[in-house]
Amino acid sequence: MRRLRPGTATDPAKPLSFRWNGTAFDALAGDTLASGLLANGVRVVGSSVSFGRPRGVMSAGLEEAHAFAQIGEGGASEPLMRATTVDLHHGLVARGLSTKGTLVQGDDPARFEKRHGHCDVLVVGGGPAGLAAAWAASAGGARVILVETTARWGGALGRDLELIDGAPALAWVDRITRDLAARPEVTALRRTTAAVSLDQNGVVLVERLPETTPPDRIRPIRRLWQVRARAVVVATGALERGVVFQDNDRPGVMLASAVRSYWHLHGIAPATVVLFTTNDDGYRTAFDLVEAGVLVRVLDARESIGPVGEQARARGIEVLSNAVVAGTRADQAGLLAAARFQAGRRQGEWPCEVLAVAGGYQPLLDLPAQRPDQSHRIVGAAAGQWSLAECLLDGLDAGVAAAEAVGFGSPGPTRPVVGPDWDRSPGTTLWQVPAPDGDETRSFVDLHRDVTVAGLDRALGAGVRSVEHLKRYTLAGTGIEQGKSAKAAAGAIASDRLGSEKPLGVSTGRPPTEPIAFALLAGRARGDLFEPVRTTPAHPAHVAAGAVFENVGQWKRPRYFPRPGETMAEAVAREARAVRTGVAIMDASTLGKIEVQGADAAEFLDRLYLNRLSSLKVGRARYAAMCRLDGTVFDDGVVMRLAPDRFFVTTSTGHAASVFEWMEEWRQTEWPDLEVWTTSTTEQWATYAVAGPQARTVVQSVAPTCDLSREGFPFLGVRPATIAGIAGLLARVSFSGELAFEVMVQSRHGLAVWNALLEAGTPLGMARYGLEALSLLRAEKGYLIVGQDTDADTSPIDAGLGWMISDKDFLGRRSLEMATHRRSDRKQLVGFLPSDPAIVLPEGAQFVADPTQPKPMTMIGHVTTSHPSPTLGRSFGLALVRGGRDRIGHIVHAPLEDRTVAVEIVDPVFYDKAGARRDG
């Protein structure tokens, strides 16, 4: 093939060059990679996956089964692009592939983005039916989004010379698209494919934007739209299908409509063509190419060639009726050299450069097939309308109906006059021409997957009777184009070969209709924008102080604050010592905070928490925990009563959202009679724990007017206070066992108050401490962390929180009364001491009673928390152990990979059992 003239799609004023398999070629703006290759006489674009046979471009669109390319270089290199759907740009680099793509390491500068769209009517397909539908739907002012998968409007009108209202159809296309462009409520997108159908009339679109080589770092190259439409019109048209015959995969065997398309759009034509058709529509290719001076001969599968065939003969075209292609002959390079035919009793061979096959059209319905129960309006060729006039009327009617269905009128559109019209109906149905010699191992049903009729026979012989098994046994229809050209043929040919049994049908297509690059699915959610980072108000100060951060959900929390040269263990020991012997400060702002207000707030909390909170006095705080309905520990925290009808509830960091949602669920769904409101205030408050024997001195210096004395501000007291000039709250709660104050101020003052506290502490050598030291300190006191020292089986009784349970009702109480919760062999939270005080057991290590038992060993518990303690001068930890409280004082064993450690089970409180230090 070569370019004889510029086509309607290409611009001779805009030459460009591209590289294919290392060779530079010239082409024109408007060319696809496939048309650029054909224009340069490139007939072989790849080789077949299983047999290594040469393969050439066989289509002009998304049903392409051969021409796959790796496009671009370096990290921007994209595998397995169909040459027929890649628009050329100057400098594009491509190489041919069989079916396996390559991934290339490197930076990918390209941008991919996402967008939402909302409209009254979405029209999928910019061919005649789709244009007509969009035009009619938008005439009354409805918001319309119209998408067309190719670079041009008009669909088949680009390749089929038709007259509309007495003028060439493309003039009608221009008029309609100009009208649409003038309507402000219309968004018309070319190079945009409807890829995924969502529930409730959602459609995911892939829009391809202009690309450059090298890639642009600013402008996105692709956009993923999520469109919600009130009505959807599907006008995706139809694909021409081929006919299976022996050696039907040779480079040069093409769809007849594709041959016509390359001629009209790109000005490319072969020198000689044999047309093999089952229908009238195929003759268009013959007529159009004859006018270009191409030698064309026709094999018509029908008994009677009809008026169109006669017309061809009258124009001097040789036409054989009742004629089929029985096979092809190749030259030494494997390229098509001739079509072998059988016409009645006559056999023969016609040399040709291209064998154009017109097997009839098949509606392209892969989008609506994804959601068969949605009420999409399918119109035009997609609905089996086989004349242009019907397609246009169908489109107009559907556009009007869709607009009316969503409340927009439409002025009765004038009905275009088409003439003379062509019949695109399938003619005679012919899926396969049996191989004359019976050898079906070269009769390709799925050109992409190299599945042959012989392969189908083998599957049927094995007992396969379902089209889905056929697909899985042979892989027919599993290619990149999802068998757009192969699936129907596989089902039909298999049914035919089985004889009398019912038709096998077509295997199910899966979303998306078109492959979508992972980078586009991720959109901007990559790198720093992958997921939001939550930071506390004092975060900049932590960064400046050299904190090592830990991800806790989306939060960044300081794990420890190493001094130069310090290891983590050294830093944690220093931080912990500061709490025990001096003073230290911790940022606890990530703790969940919920305000619960209303006349029934106390009753509400009583129902949620194990303990009775209605008895809490204003200005007092209480440690409280709640269960799930199944009686396992859900969360714990401190509940503070600020007023008779106002509580300030804290939750663990990880449960802030779930506890809040839990409260709302019960408030709204079960207890709507309660007068109570909840508000999440986690991000409104900055919270700092100042802990250690000298905490009072530090806090007093920033809150000079507040009575912080032991008597004036007792343990578990809460009160408003002015801290560093800022109105806030002070609470005497302690998670370390030392004297501690929690300072709470509004977030916007958080950094200033943090700095003020640090400044106040400097004379006393106040340290910062992070999560590691906190975990150590609270474990020394036997305080648990929900989710670390409890799991999905742990009840509050198991966790040692049974003392909280009051005689009132609360959520989960019923489960705790079940026999299983009273078993003595439940895993209970206890302390342990390794026999060797230098050994720190790994968290997660398992305990056994008998260390000599062969595997599988009977495990009786596991380590939940384990630390070396500078205060205790030894290692220690917490563990969940079966019947643990009864084992206190007993020895169990932790079999590690390299040794077994004996461990004594002890009471979980290791430090200050009397609780004397909390008062300072």
Added chain:
Amino acid sequence: MLQIRCPWCGPRDEPEFRYGGEAHLRFPGNEADPAAWARFLYYRDNPAGAYRERWVHTAGCRQWFHVIRDTTSHRILGSYRLDEPPERAR
């Protein structure tokens, strides 16, 4: 992706909501016998077809409400507030 009509905010995309399972369950109270309690905790109706279920508009108004959805097609037949009967679904 579903589009769900919040009775308070209007139609919104599914990621704004959280699923809450079967609607119109009765909390049996803490006096329930073991079988009734297990039924309440662990058993939910799971029909093929119209299903009355709960959703909460977590990323919106945070209100719980009811939806009638066909589990075989994901078609939503209507939604209604907690204080409305299913017949009011729209």
Added chain:
Amino acid sequence: MPEHAFHNPDFLWRNPDPKPSYDVIVVGGGLHGLATGYYLAKNHGIANVAVVERAWLGSGNAVRNTTIIRSNYLRDESAALYEHSLKLWETLAEALDYDLLFDQRGVLQLHHSQADVRSGTRLVHALRLNGIDAEWLDTESVKEFCPLINTSQDIRYPVVGAFLQRRGGIARHDAVVFALARAANRLGVDLIQDCQVTGFEKAGDRVTGIVTSKGRIGAGRIGLVGAGRTPLLAAMAGFPVPIQSSPLQALVSEIVDQVLNCVVMSSGVHVYLSQAHKGELVMGAGRDGYTSYAQRGSFHIIEQQVADALQLFPLFGRIHLLRTWAGIVDVAPDASPIIGPTPVENLFLNCGWGTGGFKATPGSGWVFADTLANGRPHPLVVPFGLDRFERGDLLDEHGAAAVAH
């Protein structure tokens, strides 16, 4: 022979009409149903068996999963059951005389937080003492084991360690369907496709047969293995099950050169993926939030899991999503399977495998065949009975390693 046709055998199965009655009917011709039929004949000499399938063999989750095989379960009961299955996988290809492309390339579970690490190390210790292979890898070892993973500490959720089960891996799901079906067929089991169960026949509290689109079929014992439709089948038989059916989506890319040498799962950025032998990436994530029988899910789940995957594998940016699909998974409140007798005499249940059914295929078939043959639960599945819910003795596997503080 095309290389990609995987040497499928010349003969798979007969397509018989149902006999009037069988000793045992297995309802559900998925992987677990086929395995049950196979082991009934092979282990128990009960070949007068029908496996009844409403569509085509393997049409449910058998062809809608990510083919991951592992036995790294925390609970002793679960570990024993899944390890039994993994051991069977190790000899299954030989037993079935079929190349299943079973490949023990290792399952790597990445951890991204200290809370993750705690649950990961707990799992390693528990598995080791249960006699199941398990290793803990630090970040450097992760990089060594799977160099493709982005172990940079600068990403949003850096890899801080990983659990590795070297004996874990993948197999080719279609081959497993074909192989089990062929083997069961060879042993005389009738595989009856396109046969929908519409009711159960009972005599008092005892089941005596099924009513189907192909007529009534009598049975001595009946096993329900209808993942994705369990609640409907149970309702037909007259008892409720604590199962919710929800979509679990997965996706596959186009075929690319082999680059990924193991199965990678990530608990922090929730995604799991592997590269199949043909070269496509197979990827999955969490369930959709709602109940469904529609075998499709919501697309934002796909978008999110791909974004998650690109965190770990920036190299995959330009690879294409080719197909997505959804299976309907049975999920029990504790995410563990339910196996054993039902309130109906002679009717047994095998369901609730949730998102993990593929790996359990041979183990599930083995224990369920034993259960059906002997009319009592196989010792390994005693804790997995339907009665555990009323007792409150749940086997919470996904919550066993609880959430972050």
